[in-house]
Amino acid sequence: MLNPPNPNPRPPTPGRILRRAVVLAATTLCLTLILTACCGSCPEGDGDHKARHLDPESVSTAPEERADGSVILSKPGSGSHLLTSDAKYLYWASGFRESAQVLRVPKKGGKTRSVAELSDNVTAILPDKDEVYISTWGGIISAPRAGGAPRTITDGVRNVYAMTMDAKYLYYCASPGIHRIKKTGGTPKKLVDTERCLVANLGVHDGQLYWIDNNTKAIARLPVAGGKGEVFASDIFPSSGKPILFQDGYAYFYRDISTAFLRKKLDGGEVEQIVKPRGFFTGFAVDDRYLYYGTGWANIGSNVEHRVGRRVYKSQGHKEGAGGVVRVPLAGGEPVVLSDLAGQVRGIAVDKKNVYWLDEDLGIIVKQPRRK
Numbered sequence: 001m002l003n004p005p006n007p008n009p010r011p012p013t014p015g016r017i018l019r020r021a022v023v024l025a026a027t028t029l030c031l032t033l034i035l036t037a038c039c040g041s042c043p044e045g046d047g048d049h050k051a052r053h054l055d056p057e058s059v060s061t062a063p064e065e066r067a068d069g070s071v072i073l074s075k076p077g078s079g080s081h082l083l084t085s086d087a088k089y090l091y092w093a094s095g096f097r098e099s100a101q102v103l104r105v106p107k108k109g110g111k112t113r114s115v116a117e118l119s120d121n122v123t124a125i126l127p128d129k130d131e132v133y134i135s136t137w138g139g140i141i142s143a144p145r146a147g148g149a150p151r152t153i154t155d156g157v158r159n160v161y162a163m164t165m166d167a168k169y170l171y172y173c174a175s176p177g178i179h180r181i182k183k184t185g186g187t188p189k190k191l192v193d194t195e196r197c198l199v200a201n202l203g204v205h206d207g208q209l210y211w212i213d214n215n216t217k218a219i220a221r222l223p224v225a226g227g228k229g230e231v232f233a234s235d236i237f238p239s240s241g242k243p244i245l246f247q248d249g250y251a252y253f254y255r256d257i258s259t260a261f262l263r264k265k266l267d268g269g270e271v272e273q274i275v276k277p278r279g280f281f282t283g284f285a286v287d288d289r290y291l292y293y294g295t296g297w298a299n300i301g302s303n304v305e306h307r308v309g310r311r312v313y314k315s316q317g318h319k320e321g322a323g324g325v326v327r328v329p330l331a332g333g334e335p336v337v338l339s340d341l342a343g344q345v346r347g348i349a350v351d352k353k354n355v356y357w358l359d360e361d362l363g364i365i366v367k368q369p370r371r372k
Contacts, residue, residue, distance in 0.1 A: 053101045053117045063109035070339045070368040073356075074105040074112045077363035083283065083347025085356065086127040089145075090349060090365060091115065092358055093122035102134055102143070105365060107354070116143040116150050124163035126170075133183065135163040135172055142183070153185050162211075164202040166224070171209055173199040178211060180224070191222060192229070203244040203251075206266070210244050210251065212236060219244065219253060233264050233271055247286045247330070254284065261291055263330070275328045275335060283347035285355070287370065290327040292338075292355050294345020325357055325368070339368055 064072040073090065082093040089104045100122055102115040120138035127133075131142040133153070140153040140160055153170065154160075163172040169180045171191070178192035178199065191209065200212040210221045210232060217237050222229035237257035245252045250263045252274075261274040261284065277293055284293040324340040325348070343361025350356070355370040 053095065053099055053114070057111075059103075060105075060110075060112040066341055066366075068339050068341050068368075070341065070366050071109070072364050072366055073107075073109055074103070074365040075363060076103060076112070076365065078360060080358055080360055080363065080365075081346045082122060082125055083349055083356065083358035083365070084125050084127065085349040085351070086145075087351075089127070090356055091125050091127055091132065092347065092365065093125060096121050100136070102132065104132075107351070107356070107367065113147070115145075115147075116141065123161055124172075126163065126165050128165070128183070131183070133163070133165060133170060135160040140170060140172060140181075151185075153181060153183070154188065157188070162199050162202045164204050164209075166204050169224070171202055171204055171224075173202060173211070178202070178209070191224075201243050203246065205246040205251075208266075212242070212244055212253065219251070233262075236262075243284070245284075245286050248288065250330075252284075252286050252291065252330075261293065261328075272332075274330065274332050277326070277335075283345060283358070285348040285350040286330065287350050287352075289330060290370070291330055292325065292327045292348050292350055292370075294325050294342055294348060294357060325355065327355070327370070338370075339366070342366075 059074055059076045061072060061075050066072065076092070076094050079096065080092050080094050084091050085107070089106055091102060091104045094101055094103050098119050100118040100120060102118070102122060102125055103112055104115050105112045115132050116134060118134070118136055118138075120136035122134060122136050124135040125132065127145065130145055132145055133140065133142050137159050139155075139157045140163065141150040142153055143150045157174050160172050160174045163170060165171065165183070168182065170183055171178065171180045176193065177190045179188040179190050181188040192211070200214050203210040204224065207224055208221045209224050210219055212219050216231075217235060218231050219233040219236055220229055221232045232251070233253070236253060236255050242254040242256070246266070249266055251266060252261065252263045254261055260276045262271050263274060264271045274291055277295060284291060286292070324342040325338045325345060326335045327338055328335045338355060342357065343359045345357050346360040347358040348355065350370055353369065354367045356365070356367045358365055
């Protein structure tokens with residue numbers, strides 16, 4: 001049984017009040033010290049573990065040759081994607097959202113540099129003569145190739161999912177529609193009206209804008225000067241990240257269902273199959289003779305172990321012999337492995353001398369002579 005309340009409670013004495021005040025102050029001090037000790041090691045920010053951009057100095061490396069003759073140019077770690085190039089540099093995106101940035105390294109080797117530090121996911125990197133144009137979920141910017149403050153190209157445009165360019169304009173997809181804007185900025189012009197932006201990628205060539213449409217599973221094209229659009233190739237079943245490339249009168253692209261690399265003449269004809277890869281990851285490239293692409297570890301070598309840091313990769317070959325970084329003749333033929341030391345290839349670039357790739361799994365940028 002509960003005791004009834006005291007009808008005549010004693011008034012608190014000065015001593016009791018003092019003791020209670022001392023206990024309360026001591027408790028408050030202890031809690032403050034505990035919270036300071038727990039949170040003192042947190043990065044500076046707004047109460048969160050704030051993401052930080054990569055320090056280019058920490059990923060720079062002297063050119064490092066590997067057993068297969070390929071050379072490591074940079075070690076940006078995991079989370080890298082979207083490799084592209086110009087005559088002198090390789091560019092790629094590193095990190096996501098608040099830690100996103102664009103980096104570059106000289107093709108001949110040297111220090112890795114930051115081109116731009118961003119706060120949204122990068123969707124395209126287009127280097128030009130003096131500027132590097134970058135599309136993100138937050139819009140489009142340009143950054144001086146030699147370094148300097150970025151400049152905003154689009155104002156108020158969000159969620160740019162794909163971008164390409166010609167000598168004068170940037171073409172981009174942002175819901176709803178495909179638009180173009182001068183490289184110097186200005187007012188965008190809508191070229192294609194879409195309910196939603198379901199474009200996997202864009203390409204522009206010889207006065208025609210091409211887009212890979214996720215909704216219709218086709219590649220369409222439209223004269224950039226104005227005119228009627230048309231379907232260029234049907235039943236492509238595309239996915240984001242797979243480019244459309246142009247070489248010697250052909251368009252080259254990738255089909256995700258019943259996976260295959262395909263090509264079609266720009267002036268008409270049937271779609272031709274080049275090769276059916278296995279374990280293909282994002283990115284491929286073409287030159288005047290070959291198509292280059294990457295496959296996963298499961299398709300590489302012949303029962304070979306690769307030790308990288310704490311990871312051990314075991315690879316098993318298959319009868320087609322295609323694995324690692326691979327090339328195949330543009331007209332079709334037997335794939336040839338250029339490197340069996342690749343992990344997940346997230347981007348490939350090629351020039352007259354070398355093929356370059358971004359290995360997201362091993363976190364490295366690599367080059368190798370293309371005529372092995």
